[in-house]
Amino acid sequence: xxxxxxxxxxxxxxxxxxxxxxxxxxxxxxxxxxxxxxxxxxxxxxxxxxxxxxxxxxxxxxxxxxxxxxxxxxxxxxxxxxxxxxxxxxxxxxxxxxxxxxxxxxxxxxxxxxxxxxxxxxxxxxxxxxxxxxxxxxxxxxxxxxxxxxxxxxxxxxxxxxxxxxxxxxxxxxxxxxxxxxxxxxxxxxxxxxxxxxxxxxxxxxxxxxxxxxxxxxxxxxxxxxxxxxxxxxxxxxxxxxxxxxxxxxxxxxxxxxxxxxxxxxxxxxxxxxxxxxxxxxxxxxxxxxxxxxxxxxxxxxxxxxxxxxxxxxxxxxxxxxxxxxxxxxxxxxxxxxxxxxxxxxxxxxxxxxxxxxxxxxxxxxxxxxxxxxxxxxxxxxxxxxxxxxxxxxxxxxxxxxxxxxxxxxxxxxxxxxxxxxxxxxxxxxxxxxxxxxxxxxxxxxxxxxxxxxxxxxxxxxxxxxxxxxxxxxxxxxxxxxxxxxxxxx
RNA sequence: GGCCCUAUCGUCUAACGGUUAGGACAUCAGGUUCUCAUCCUGAAAAUCGGGGUUCGAUUCCCCGUGGGGCUGCCA
Numbered sequence: 296x297x298x299x300x301x302x303x304x305x306x307x308x309x310x311x312x313x314x315x316x317x318x319x320x321x322x323x324x325x326x327x328x329x330x331x332x333x334x335x336x337x338x339x340x341x342x343x344x345x346x347x348x349x350x351x352x353x354x355x356x357x358x359x360x361x362x363x364x365x366x367x368x369x370x371x372x373x374x375x376x377x378x379x380x381x382x383x384x385x386x387x388x389x390x391x392x393x394x395x396x397x398x399x400x401x402x403x404x405x406x407x408x409x410x411x412x413x414x415x416x417x418x419x420x421x422x423x424x425x426x427x428x429x430x431x432x433x434x435x436x437x438x439x440x441x442x443x444x445x446x447x448x449x450x451x452x453x454x455x456x457x458x459x460x461x462x463x464x465x466x467x468x469x470x471x472x473x474x475x476x477x478x479x480x481x482x483x484x485x486x487x488x489x490x491x492x493x494x495x496x497x498x499x500x501x502x503x504x505x506x507x508x509x510x511x512x513x514x515x516x517x518x519x520x521x522x523x524x525x526x527x528x529x530x531x532x533x534x535x536x537x538x539x540x541x542x543x544x545x546x547x548x549x550x551x552x553x554x555x556x557x558x559x560x561x562x563x564x565x566x567x568x569x570x571x572x573x574x575x576x577x578x579x580x581x582x583x584x585x586x587x588x589x590x591x592x593x594x595x596x597x598x599x600x601x602x603x604x605x606x607x608x609x610x611x612x613x614x615x616x617x618x619x620x621x622x623x624x625x626x627x628x629x630x631x632x633x634x635x636x637x638x639x640x641x642x643x644x645x646x647x648x649x650x651x652x653x654x655x656x657x658x659x660x661x662x663x664x665x666x667x668x669x670x671x672x673x674x675x676x677x678x679x680x681x682x683x684x685x686x687x688x689x690x691x692x693x694x695x696x697x698x699x700x701x702x703x704x705x706x707x708x709x710x711x712x713x714x715x716x717x718x719x720x721x722x723x724x725x726x727x728x729x730x731x732x733x734x735x736x737x738x739x740x741x742x743x744x745x746x747x748x749x750x751x752x753x754x755x756x757x758x759x760x761x762x763x764x765x766x767x768x769x770x771x772x773x774x775x776x777x778x779x780x781x782x783x784x785x
Numbered sequence: 786g787g788c789c790c791u792a793u794c795g796u797c798u799a800a801c802g803g804u805u806a807g808g809a810c811a812u813c814a815g816g817u818u819c820u821c822a823u824c825c826u827g828a829a830a831a832u833c834g835g836g837g838u839u840c841g842a843u844u845c846c847c848c849g850u851g852g853g854g855c856u857g858c859c860a
Contacts, residue, residue, distance in 0.1 A: 303860050338859055410858070417857095426787040427856060452858050470790070479788050479856095487858040494860050518789050518855040541791080541853090548852055576797095579809090583798055587808050606798080609853060613796050616810040626823075664822045674821095694819070729819095744819035756821030 296328035296508045299364070300354075301498065303335045304346035307559035308353035310612065311513060311543045311551060314577050318540060319511045320359045321578075321600040328508075332361040333501060334382040337491045347372055353560040357570050358593050378505045383497050390492035393500050393530060394453050394485055402529040403485060405441050406433040407451045428481045429454065453486035455495075455522060463521035468509060468538035469605045475521040483522045495519060499526040502535055509536045509602075514609070538602050541581050542609045551612050567667040568617065572624040576617040581606040590623055622666045634658040637671045644672040645679035657766055660758035674757065678766070682753025682775065686783050694745040702783055704746050707732060709776040715769065722765040729761070750779035 298319035302312055323330035332351070336342050351367045360366070363376035374381050383390075397403035406429070408416075417427040434456065445451060457480045464474035485496040492500075502510060517539045527534035543551040551558055557566075563573055575591050584591075584599045591599070628636070634655040641658075642649040651657070661674045676682075689705075690698045711732045715724060733743045748760035751767060764772045 301860095305860075335860070341859065406858095413858085421786075424786050428787090450858090454858095473789080475789075481856070484858050489858075491858085493858070498860095513854090514790070515854055515860085539790085544853075546796090550853070579797065581797085583808095585799075587799090589809055608791050610798090611796060613810090616797065619810055622823090661822090663824090666822095691820085739819090741819045748819065752820095754820085758821090760819060 296323055296326035297331065297506055298323040298328065298509055298511060299331040299333055299502070299505065299507050300359075300361075301333040301335050301501075301512075302350055303338065303341065304343060304350070305338075305341045306343055306346055306349075307561050308350040309558050310560060310563075310577065311558075312350075313353070313357060313359075313560050314543065314580065315511055315513060315540055316354060316359055317357070317574065317577060317596075318538075318582075318600070318602070318605075319509075321596055322509060322511070322602070323362070324597045325600060329362045330359075331364040331376070331505060331507070332366060332381070333364050333505070335494060335497065336382060336384045337494065337497050339384075339489070339491070349561065353564070356564055357560070357574050381505075383492075383501065386497075386501070387490065387492075389504070390497055390500055391486070391490070394492070394496060397455070397485065397526075397529055398453060400529060402456050402525075403453050404434050404456055404482075405436070405445070405451050406454045406482075406484075407436075407444060407449055408432060409450075426479070431482065434482075450488040452484045452488050454482040455485055455525065457482055457522070457525065463524055465520065465524055465534075465537065467517075467520075468536050468602045469541075470517075470539060470607055473517075473520070475518075477521075480521055483519070485526075495522055496526065499523055499530070499532075503527070503530070503532045507535045509538055511538045511540060511602075514539045514542050538605075541606055543580065543612045544609045546611060546613065548609070548611065556612055567669050568621055569624045569628075572617065572621040575624070576614075576620050579616075580610045580612070590620075590627070618666060625665060626663050628662070630659045630662065631655055633662050637668045640668045641672050641675055645675070647679055648675075651678075653766070660762050660766065664758070677752040677754065677757070677763070681778075682751065684749050684753040684779060684782070688753070688755065689746050689749045689779055689783065691745050691749070694741045695739060696742050696745050698783075700742075701746060702780070704738070704743060705750070705776060705780045705783070707736065708743065708747055708750075709773060709780065712764075712769070712776070713773055717769050720765065720769045722761045725761045725764055746779070747776070750775050 300316035300319050302308070320330045322328075332354070334347055347365065348367070351365065351372065354361075355367060364379070364381040365372060365374055367373070380386055394403065398405070413429070416430055420427045457477055459478045461477040462474055463477065464472065467473050483495050484493055486492055520537055520539075524534055545551055545555040547555075557563065571592065574593060574596070578591060578596050578600070579589070582600065582605050585604060625633070637658055638649060638654065648654060657675060657678050658671070661671060664674060665671055686698070690696050690701045696704065711728060715728055729743050729747070730740060733740045744760040748757060748763060751760070751763045751772060757763065767775075
């Protein structure tokens with residue numbers, strides 16, 4: 296199977312775009328087929344520099360790698376494959392050739408109507424409560440007149456001649472049987488006066504020559520599909536299958552917009568979402584496996600995805616579940632991988648972290664306490680700078696550590712831990728030792744552990760006391776306990 | 786206005802004629818834990834309305850209603 300993602304380079308990769316790209320990618324991979332990226336830059340005014348690179352970068356981040364077409368190689372935009380070029384502005388001659396064919400076969404006609412006249416026509420039609428449609432003024436023009444006006448340089452377009460009495464029907468891969476009446480379909484412009492094709496002509500030509508098996512695109516294309524089917528028919532080509540995926544919506548159920556939500560994939564990259572979590576989330580929007588599985592790797596998705604389990608109605612892009620997924624994915628990362636990915640973030644605040652041989656042992660302690668890497672530096676602060684606990688932190692009413700017994704607890708803590716051999720300074724030994732200490736003095740374990748943890752971290756919450764003490768080592772632990780004792784006697 | 790699509794908890798969704806309408810997120814209430822998280826248990830929460838068809842409709846059909854898309858020499 297050959298599928299494609301064909302964005303217009305008008306900005307950044309939209310989350311909805313990622314969703315259709317993902318569907319196309321999954322389908323291709325599932326069938327051991329080919330996933331193609333094509334750039335549809337037929338609107339010169341809307342094209343934005345860097346857009347192609349940005350989109351490819353975002354796609355790459357998500358783990359969606361094209362097999363053919365436009366892709367990034369060593370950071371450079373390149374094209375690969377035998378059916379190129381894969382950028383529409385480089386295929387103009389091809390579109391013009393087939394436009395001519397359509398003209399010759401009588402399925403298209405030249406139109407000289409100016410934008411101004413068309414605008415006036417539409418206004419009048421609307422005033423009469425009619426559907427705005429081209430009135431076919433130019434369809435009556437004689438060949439000689441058409442030729443004369445073209446040679447004299449008069450601006451013109453090419454329009455599709457839609458049969459008024461036909462019903463155009465097809466079977467959508469997601470929506471099932473679909474049908475449209477010819478007389479409700481406008482005579483679409485195929486070739487603009489600047490010689491560029493419109494989307495309608497260009498994608499039909501490209502999907503044919505690139506041998507695309509299923510076109511997966513947003514629901515906004517549903518009502519122009521009959522025009523595309525007509526084009527395939529008139530050009531004598533077999534049309535691909537079409538699958539129109541439902542749109543993503545704002546909270547108020549309007550079409551997902553920049554005003555109301557973050558819509559570019561880049562924004563989610565910047566917010567620190569894991570590509571695994573984001574792809575997982577996007578995949579579950581409008582699709583479900585039919586089981587209770589919620590966590591999916593890209594591999595899982597390739598295995599499980601199918602168009603017939605796609606939803607027909609639009610889905611609100613509500614990122615609440617994304618945050619949960621993010622937490623799930625953070626916790627699922629192997630400890631070494633987690634350490635590798637947080638390191639840059641932590642090193643930015645604490646440069647020594649990058650030379651820390653025990654970095655993984657430390658990040659292991661915070662892995663299930665963070666949702667975003669950006670939270671890591673604060674949670675690891677006590678490893679890279681002296682903590683500054685206050686008396687009010689060390690004593691804690693809820694833990695039954697009063698200001699009165701605090702000195703005694705700290706003293707016992709210090710003496711007892713000093714007696715633990717450096718060789719035996721492990722979590723389990725510490726746990727055993729401290730339990731004994733608590734029992735011996737008739738204290739609850741929390742009465743011992745709270746002040747210890749507070750003295751070591753200076754934080755109201757952090758990883759557990761045993762773990763922190765073990766990670767910090769004996770000398771630092773004793774030193775910090777002593778510092779705490781000095782603090783409360785001041 | 787016309788054409789087309791669509792409709793289950795707040796959200797994402799399951800149930801493809803027969804279920805106490807299921808799961809997940811979020812919410813709330815408990816529990817585990819030295820704190821915070823994690824984790825565990827539980828609760829509350831939905832078939833848009835009206836007609837049909839059928840022994841029986843969330844499910845099929847029709848009509849409304851709501852929402853969405855298209856209606857550009859944009860894609």
